[in-house]
Amino acid sequence: MSGDVLADSWRELHEAFRHELAGLVTQADSLVVANVEAFTERFAFFAQELRVHSEVEDGILFPALADRGHRVEGGFTEDHHDEQRRIYDLGSSLYGIASLADRFEVTDAVEAVQHGVRDLGTGLERHFDWEERDVLPVVASAFDGEEQSWLLGRIIAVLPADPRVQPWVTASLSPAHRDVRLRHLHDSLPHEAFVATMRQIREGVPPEVWADIEARQPDLVVELTKSPPS
DSSP: OOTTHHHHHHHHHHHHHHHHHHHHHHHHHTOOGGGHHHHHHHHHHHHHHHHHHHHHIIIIIHHHHHHTTOOOOSSHHHHHHHHHHHHHHHHHHHHHHHHHTTTSOOHHHHHHHHHHHHHHHHHHHHHHHHHHHHTHHHHHHHSOHHHHHHHHHHHHHHSOOOTTHHHHHHHHSOHHHHHHHHHHHHHHSOHHHHHHHHHHHHHHSOHHHHHHHHHHOHHHHGGGGSOOOO
16 A cells, blocks of 8 residues: 555645646637536536535645644635635626626626636646645655545545546546556545445546556456455
8 A cells, every 4th residue: 555645645636626627728718608508517516626625625634634743834725715716706707608698798708717717727736736845745744554545535435425526536637647546545445435436437437548447457447346345
């Protein structure tokens, strides 16, 4: 088991958020009234997962570090609040586009969304870099591999049930990082929870991603057919 299960998982989540932000920026660049509904749905999922990620940090990760004498300073929680304000503004602009459809000029509202997505991305990139530099190395030193695995399992257990999340993260990662994440999930979750997660991934990722998982990690895929340990 890797000694950096939790720290690695955080980097993988950041990679997924960066990947999704790039897609949102591309989609925003061609935003018009006709496709605002699809963009709004995609952005709402991203915003939900970002909020959960921040709440887990503020509610579980940072207190766990504080219990080990590593109080997280420097405005990370304030950053989380600022991100939510930016997301609120973006949501308001998206509603504005929908309400103005076919009646008024929507150019200003579209430009507000395009600018807002890029601005949010810039802020998140700074935040992620900051966290990866100042917080994750502390996580890796404060908790051994078994403790990190226990914390990751606890975090996954309290997350809101959403079968889209694990496929979304898995499909966003490079194959090498995907390998690491699936191995960490295997090492951190009870058998039943791991199997349920793998089923969600199998059903939610593109076929080529699942084929890559089957080829690269057949021992994890075979867990889907095993009975739980007695």
